[in-house]
Amino acid sequence: MQILTQLVFSGIALGMIYAVIAFGYQLTFATSDTLNFGQGEALMLGALVGLTLVGMGVNYWLMIPIVCVFGAIQGAVVERIGVRPALKIKSEFGWIMSTIALGIIFRNVAENVWGRDMRPFPSPLPDAPLHFLGANVRPMEILVAVGAVLMMAAVELFNRKTIWGKAVVATFNDREAARLMGINTSLVITFSYALSSISAALAGVLIAPLTLAGPNMAAQLGLKAFAVAIIGGLTSGMGIIVGGIILGVAEKLTGFYISTGYSDVPGLVLLLIVLAVRPAGLFGKTAIKKV
């Protein structure tokens, strides 16, 4: 029982990270119907930049805004190089391939800059576990979960309360109409990519103390977060948190009770099943096709 509770807690922490990356997919999908296939690499770069900054003696809490700035730039670069030309020529194949290509480039560059090894990431909190419901919970796990929720809440608040956020929502509802209303939709799309990469980069900094940081830390993360986005629906905010927790816990349980080699499988199988049965996700709305 104690082990089970413990697995559930670390599953939730992992699931919240998936939710944050899935949230990044939602942001860009909302404004441009595209998503960054290199989202996992955005997370990895965030973690490694953070690691370097801390290594240079920058205070942990000061490092976070710098990582955010880096994430914003990285996201904007992905949008400008990988997505905008494809949107111009209306090529779905184009942005899928180019965001994949950019992801590969980022990973390869990271391998050459930081080396292939996984490195420990300093934790801002003490490592001593807290006792909770009979289980040992690492303080970092709580920070990950709380940080993830706060991050998503902040973006939601931004979208609802500020004029900039309203432009994002308008672009989501009808790109053409928003453009005609004088909203610079292409800037909004760039902005959504920046925001999406910021959340991924922050997620990287959050998760790195638990998983170690290295160029390949995010190999399956992007794919599994997509599974979460699909389970939750690409348009549902609540859905991804539920989806993330389901997947995170399922993985931890599989890893412990079956074999760690299989721990990636439940997410991928869930993805296949949800897409084969209900492509709009468990929480999303099905659109009516028009002829």
Added chain:
Amino acid sequence: MMKSRPLLLAAVGLVLLGLFPVLVGNPYYIHLVETISIYAILLFGLDIVVGYTGQVSLGHAGLFGIGAYAAGVVITHFPDTPFVLVPVVAIAVTALFGAVLALPALRVTGPYLAMVTLAFGTIIQILINEMDFLTNGPMGITLTKPAILGHQLDVREFFWVVAFLLVAAMLVVHRILRSHLGRAFEALRGSPVASDCMGVSVYRYKVYAFVVSAGLAGLAGSLYSYSEEYISPNTYNFELTVLFLLAIIMGGRKTRSGALLGAAIIVMLPKLLDDIVLFRYVAVIFAALVLVGAAVFTAKGRSTWQRAAVPVVGSVGLAAVSFRLSNIGDWRLAIFGLITLLVVYYLQDGIVGFVRQTLGWRGHGSSDANDAATLPAPAAAVSTSVAVAATPATQDLVAADKVLMQFGGLKALNDVDLHVSRGTIHGLIGPNGSGKSTMMNVLTGIYVPTEGTITFKGQSIVGRTSSRIALAGIARTFQNVQLFGEMTALQNVLVGLHHTYRSNLLDVALHLPRYRREDRAATARAYALLKFVGLESLAGEEARNLPYGKQRLLEIARALALNPELLLLDEPAAGLTAPDIKELVVIVRKIREHGITLILIEHHMDVVMSVCDVVTVLDFGQKIAEGTPAAVQANPQVIKAYLGGELEAPAAH
């Protein structure tokens, strides 16, 4: 005369391929060409999915791995299996997995499908790693070159086996893709809705495409395991999948030569990157080529400096970087990524497509159209509906009763009755948003009505798929033209004639008499249909290049190819010039003379009034009037619906 040149080239190519291991004794080079051949077999298959049906598959490395491991497992667990059976088993197993992969592909497209196939590939890799009782896990499987009838093949002999299978695969794939099956694949990409409404089931052909594609990946995989003599799980990873896609787009979609070229590039490139000095030379030459190309294109006005700047800077930058790095191998993946980016945006039709475009070569689409003109004309282009005489004219061909179509709170059709008599032209008019097109979509199975009954020839069609309804005899055109853009006018009509083919994969692959007969008949018929609508001179032109008015006529020809008893025309005159409209009216009358019943949605009242026998008027999803054109025209409710307000009908004065 024209045809002898490619044949000669093919013969020379075959001889060179056959003699290669004799001329070049070095096993390293033999193995290199062998690997290119094996990759090419896989790429032929990948091209079916990516190039023809237009789906992004990131799962082909997984399928390749399944093929390799199917062979490896058979050989280790059943060592007595004769060699010829091993690829057969690999093809069968992989094709089965292809069918499994196609299941989610039926529901989703684009980025979703990309992710699904990526997930599939990842699962396969995990399974190969973990199921070590079958696959020997991360240790991999070691095997030897096969033996045929007790004779152990050496490196050279095995090369010939691969070369033979390469040529066979190329021939079969080429024939499939130029047959009605290939046209069905291509139609899916052009317009899934139109495919279904032409009786070409999108579901079925997507599965076919994946199965054939997977079968080829399986064949390639099994050959690869013999070729390498060692297989391990980590070969079949994400990077290999991306490499395969890069090969397809860089070589050129929808051509076999593109697949061969792509295979050569992705096999040679890593070797090139191993040799830094050679790489520097190549990078400089490549940059020079891009620079010259950009200058020529800009001078000719086919590109602008802004557009050309990125590839120029990219390639020059690559050359410059190559002189600074001492070990290019570490940067292998980044270079692949850069190449992918450049190809995706600046070489969309691949090298083969680019060369064709620059030299002004045309695909076989246009030469096929020329051949079609020489075939003897069929007895009748438009099949006369045989049932006309047999059933009394008063019987309704279509009877829709109390049809309700609800989208959320909106009732797009509310309790609408529509009865269409055989042999008539039935007009369906109403203001925008009145439910006319919804009615069309309900009749053709694109929407399933919330309530109500619809019978066609006395049989209910509610809940049937679009393709079954189309095959039952209801053809249609679309309000916003839904042609298969990259296919020629002739090929578009041939898709409509898909139902006339009975040939299976074997008939097509071996060009058996049945297929040849059916293909000749269909081509002649398609050409005659183009003649019927006056488009025979444009038979070889790609549909997307036709002027708008001609596109609408082409849609009619394609719909007639279904041998329909009922033809639904959705705003056929929209956007047509006055002379075009006259031509259209003549064609509509000619169609009726063949005993085909028509339902006509149209905003041009002069067209409606001059050709229709009965007119039904819809407004806000409800039927407000029905009768002869004159009666409807005088109906005060109709006038109100069109002009609004409380205007009194002119008839009342």
